[in-house]
Amino acid sequence: MIHSVPRRERLASRRDHHATLPEALTKLVVGIIRPERLEAVQRELAAAQVFRLTVSDVLGTATDAAAPATAAQAYAGAAAGPSSVRKVKLEVAVNEDFVEPTMRAIVRAGATDHGRGDGKVFVLPLEEAIRIRTGERGPDAI
Numbered sequence: 458m459i460h461s462v463p464r465r466e467r468l469a470s471r472r473d474h475h476a477t478l479p480e481a482l483t484k485l486v487v488g489i490i491r492p493e494r495l496e497a498v499q500r501e502l503a504a505a506q507v508f509r510l511t512v513s514d515v516l517g518t519a520t521d522a523a524a525p526a527t528a529a530q531a532y533a534g535a536a537a538g539p540s541s542v543r544k545v546k547l548e549v550a551v552n553e554d555f556v557e558p559t560m561r562a563i564v565r566a567g568a569t570d571h572g573r574g575d576g577k578v579f580v581l582p583l584e585e586a587i588r589i590r591t592g593e594r595g596p597d598a599i
Contacts, residue, residue: 482596483583484556488547488563489517490576495545501562507555509599511548516541544576550583552596 490498495512502510518540551559560578567576586598 482553483586483599484551484553485581485583486547486549486551486556486559486563487579487581488549488567488576489515489544490547490563490567491569492543492545494567494569497566498547498563501566502549502559505555505558505562507549507551507559507562509549513546513548515544515546517544518542550586550599552599556580
């Protein structure tokens with residue numbers, strides 16, 4: 458007779474296992490890039506075996522000469538001031554082994570054709586991740 462462990466017990470066992478792992482085994486890599494660089498960044502991420510990401514349209518406040526000196530722009534139905542610049546925010550939850558390849562992909566593909574970049578990359582510790590469908594937690598949920 459085959460004995461199987463109930464699903465609830467398997468998930469509880471995983472949670473107990475993750476409780477003993479060192480903190481911040483997962484990271485949240487946040488990239489702020491020009492919208493026209495999104496497709497290039499997605500291709501570079503795919504080449505680095507990173508496929509899951511969240512993309513949001515955001516506004517940044519320009520403080521340097523690179524900011525376009527245009528009239529107010531429309532964003533989400535509201536006018537934004539002339540110092541606001543449309544950007545794309547990428548959020549990528551990755552296991553520790555994928556932090557560096559993810560950062561490199563965003564920086565490399567975020568650069569313009571002239572080799573100059575316009576944006577930022579941040580790496581934050583990710584305290585917990587839960588996959589809603591399965592209940593998996595920690596690195597397994599990524």
